[in-house]
Amino acid sequence: MQQIYYQEEIDKILDQYLAGKLSAEEVRLLHAKLQKGELNFLPEEEWEHIVLPPDVLHPSTHAEKMSGSVLYASAGNDFEWTENRYQKYRWANSRYVVVTALLLGLLLLLPFAHLLLSLGKEQNLVSRYFSPHDILPVERSFTNPEAENLWHAAILKYRAGNYGASVASLNQLFVYQLPDAYIDHLYMGICHIGNAQPREALHHLNMAANTAPADAAIKNLVNWYISLAYIQSGNAKEAKPMLEQLSATLNFVYHTRAAKLLSEL
Incomplete structure (x- = not known):
């Protein structure tokens, strides 16, 4: 009889569920109470007067439960999010972001720092070994x-160290298409090295090398300044073969200087 009674009560609960009067959670709760013998079943007309607890009528989802507290695994206790703890968390998180950004910045700056140090070393070498070749002995006929x-x-400005003004005067000479225009290119290249303009220096020095007569002394002089311009531009690799040849040329006016510069590259 007890089994029949139990089944009848189960059927009533299911009927109420199918009629939309009970939720799944309510069915579960009533079924549990029925199993424990805690439920004195009511007639069907009295079901609507049943007032269930709020946590049964509106059960909290897992996400809602977790929003109020976070399991503090290391201590085994609930970790309550207070305003103070939240501020500490934000501070620690922002500090981590700043440190990470600084480390990444340093890693990115290392190649540039290396490049700047290399250029600084090469600029220092050029400033130590560069000197403007004497322009007075040059003989020209006009x-x-x-x-x-x-x-x-151009001579006066060159000797005064006013390389920019000297370049301006030398540049105007190209209008006259002089047969020895390589001289103008040579001294313009020297002026550009003096003004730390290796790109322009290489342009004019290469023009001088291509248009100068087949004279070893002139060729060696041009190559000396070309090697300095290469070093000034950060391309010491191109300068080394020239410096090796110049340092081995004993009658070259700057052969000792070329050997010392080569040893420092």
């Missing part, structure tokens, strides 16, 4: 007095 005046103006 048929145009204006061209001759420009040449003398």
